[in-house]
Amino acid sequence: DGGITQSPKYLFRKEGQNVTLSCEQNLNHDAMYWYRQDPGQGLRLIYYSQIVNDFQKGDIAEGYSVSREKKESFPLTVTSAQKNPTAFYLCATSRGQGNYGYTFGSGTRLTVV
């Protein structure tokens, strides 16, 4: 089955720690995206990548970092510089720049303890 796998489903972070969220896809899609969702709010774009070895900041990139070394993978690191990281994180893919429709993963819920 083609799809997007996000792991882990739940993640707990201590103050000052960096954590990495995984996103893997086997849809052969060129573009990948990371969104953050807070209660009662719409999704906000953190980072996106249209091709391998290239990525761009979204609306709320501060305190986050990404890499795109393989087409299939787009991991997101939440650094200690992100002061309010508790949220639901969603990874998405699309066939490329343009308007081909998005596919979303099942999400990772990150909680600071």
Place this chain on the structure above:
Amino acid sequence: KQEVTQIPAALSVPEGENLVLNCSFTDSAIYNLQWFRQDPGKGLTSLLLIQSSQREQTSGRLNASLDKSSGRSTLYIAASQPGDSATYLCALYDSWGKLQFGAGTQVVVTP
């Protein structure tokens, strides 16, 4: 910057009633528009994608219309069922293929 608004924020209807969900946007120079469904604690499931040149799109009990001149899209769900209970999100594409989301409408269909 494009702003996307969904009203109401929450809606409760009895089973069998038709659902009407609204999405408005400030910049009519949009590309495509996509409606999604989100169940609690889950990812987003695509419902309908309306191309900018289209005025509506249909799939089963779902129908979505797009009126760019008035800055509105409406999602109709006919004969609602308890399984339709979820949050419904609309999102607009910009020229780079990035999505701008509304905050969503939370729907409860009571048996």
